[in-house]
Amino acid sequence: MAGHSKWKNIQRRKNAQDAKRGKVFMKLAKEIFVAARSGGGDPETNPSLRLAVDKAKSANMPNENIDRAIKKATGDLDGVQYENVTYEGYGPGGAAIMVNLLTDNKNRAAADVRHAFSKNNGNMGENGCVSFLFSRRGSLVIDRSEINLNEDELMLQVIEAGAEEMETHEESFEIYTDPQEFQNVKNLLEESDIHFVSAEVTMLPETYTHLEEQDGENMLKLLDMLEDNDDVQDVYHNADIDDDVYNQM
Known part of the structure; x- marks a missing residue:
């Protein structure tokens, strides 16, 4: 992971989200709904809900949308069953991809994901074919232009x-934590008035696959197609794509 920045992926995802804000809010509401229904509507006692709410707030989802999703989940709402x-x-180019979905129709979801892969x-x-290439970690990304601390002060x-x-990267500081310590680290840094892009x-x-120009373009098209799917919550990949390809796309 060292030497490879998440910044490009964050910026690409942010630009895509800005263009389809309503769809993003719908996906976040679904994630909040599932977390609240399975573990209760109090973020203080439901870590999964707390993470989902924080994710929604970082995407500037209105508080009323968040509250509505929690109330729906904890109220008497029949007929909605989402499966993870x-x-x-x-x-393209052999890059590894994992796609996480919340869906009420597994057959439809599988067909849609398969179509996106084959088209690009x-x-x-099979399950497990690439998951061993990834590790679960907490990730906190800071825009260097929005922080007053220098690198040594922040590191401390x-x-x-x-x-x-x-x-440390040209445009960002990227902090990684044990998943169990993520919330505590985030809270302590926020108490010091540190804000996060992600x-x-x-x-x-754990490792990256560099893609040449054409494979990089096809990879970005595949990622966009997957993320545009209403059932898809997260897409993880290990593609290393040149800045020029990002800019062209």
Whole structure:
């Protein structure tokens, strides 16, 4: 992971979200709904709900939308059963991809994901074919232009908060934690008035696959197609794509 920045992926995802804000809010509401229904509507006692709410707030989802999703989940609402499903496969150039979904129709979800892979020079694989290439970690990303601390000052606070690692890049600081310590680290840094571009427990690749121009373009098209699917909550991949390809797309 060292030397590879999440910044490009975050910026690409943010630009896509800005263009379809309503769809993003719908996916976040579904995630909040499932977390609240399974563990209760109090974020203080339901860690999964707390993570989902924090994720929604970082995407600027209105509080009334968040409250509505929690109330729906804890009220008497029949007929809604979402199932968490993960599909794995290989994208253009052999890049590893994991797709996490919340769906009420597994057959439809599988067909849609398979179609997205095949249309963009990818292939779905068996469960476990690429998951070993990823590890579950807390990830906190800071925009360097929005923080007054220098690298050494920030590093000291990060260490004191209990984070495992901090990477420094041209445009960002990227902090990584044990998943169990994520919320505590986040809270301690926020108490120091540090704000995050992205804060989530996610799946991070252990190694990366560099893609040449055409494979990179096809990979971005595949990611966009997957993320545009209403059932898809998260897409994880290990593609290393040049800045020029991002800019062209």
